[in-house]
Amino acid sequence: MSGVLVLLEHRGGAYNRMSWEALAAGQEMAKAAGQPLTAAIAGHELEPLGSELAGKKLDKGYRVEHALLKDYTADGYVLAIEQLIKKLEPSFVVLPHTYQVRDFAPRLATRFGQVLLADLVGLRKDGDSFVFIRQLFQGKLNADYRHNGPVAGSAPCFLSVQAGAFRADSLEAGSASVEIFSPQLDAGAIRNKPQPPFREAAQTVDLGSASIIVSVGRGIKEQDNLPMVEELAQALGGELAASRPICDNGWLPMERQVGSSGQTVSPKLYLAIGISGAIQHLVGMKGSKTVVAINKDENAPIFEVADYGIVGDLFEVVPALTEAVKKARGA
The missing domain is CATH 3.40.50.620 (HUPs)
Structure with missing residues (x-):
């Protein structure tokens, strides 16, 4: 052999x-x-x-x-x-x-x-x-x-x-x-009978072509906290995305999910906010050129693939980062 x-x-x-x-x-x-x-x-x-x-x-x-x-x-x-x-x-x-x-x-x-x-x-x-x-x-x-x-x-x-x-x-x-x-x-x-192939719903958001993605995970805690992350995405001129739990809860549409059961992305910049880094999510964003992770758990797997990591409370880090981006852009 x-x-x-x-x-x-x-x-x-x-x-x-x-x-x-x-x-x-x-x-x-x-x-x-x-x-x-x-x-x-x-x-x-x-x-x-x-x-x-x-x-x-x-x-x-x-x-x-x-x-x-x-x-x-x-x-x-x-x-x-x-x-x-x-x-x-x-x-x-x-x-x-x-x-x-x-x-x-x-x-x-x-x-x-x-x-x-x-x-x-x-x-x-x-x-x-x-x-x-x-x-x-x-x-x-x-x-x-x-x-x-x-x-x-x-x-x-x-x-x-x-x-x-x-x-x-x-x-x-x-x-x-x-x-x-x-x-x-x-x-x-051949006992199986072929069935029509599964057809995904048409996507209105193509994360695969985005150059900047700000992705949020279960660390955001509540749906009402999402606008804070969305504001950062808008300041950076990027797209808002999420890990599976956020989309499963209906807080964001499924078309914004990154991972093995969502979209596969390869942006120039990927911000992972409150995302632990399960393999199902990592396989969807491993092609990103630069990964920045924000998580309060210093042992979170996301830090193993991140180019830059911030260990801290996202509710303190994200607003400060948003203001810094706006200031740098003169907004």
Whole structure:
């Protein structure tokens, strides 16, 4: 067994952004291990996606093509990808940690007598083996999981990577051949019935294009205190955003949520106010160029990713910061 296989996800004729992050992780692993890198997509009539994949740095790509894979089903994907894995015999199978992957990948891993090591935020090579990193207790603890390396005839190690853990912009370009792999599928073996895909409500706020974001968390305590943070956002000429608890409470609309279940942002300046820094929030803003955190808990995980941190009461810091910004701008 040898090599790293990355399984990419697509919808509506386009790759999921997290697929490129998974491929970046695969490139890093293949380079560190000195093993070949392959990537695959499953579906039907995938020529355009195959051409796009051919422009990435990998040893070979595969289009897992079958009419029964036109619409995603867990049964169809498990049966088809299982056949590809048995053909390639990779040491590692890497996937993006998406809702779709969470649906079929545990069953796929079980077919090989393995478990899915899910939601990885990092990895490193240690001697002849890899160490994979997951976060526990809402990002308060990092746990290392060691993979001792494949042995002859053993099953691959199945991994999924958390959104934002690897940067898609670090993906290396190249030139690769992409061939068709035709799995043997029987309609009777696919018990799932495809349903219309989930459609998100149209967003009137595009946080992804904002250069300055002021984001507020549960530290704000009450909805009536939000205008204080909104005033700072207006003084900076930025957009107001929030962590999930604020939006779940209905204090701000869901379209202003940053995180794994909200928007992913990469502004020049991200102010995190009263946000502890759970991994679900961090993955949505890790691409920010400069992060400033204000929190009264000096041990809050947000300070681990912040470029500048203020340990203090936000009800004292935010008004003072707003006045300083207004004064600097002559407002």
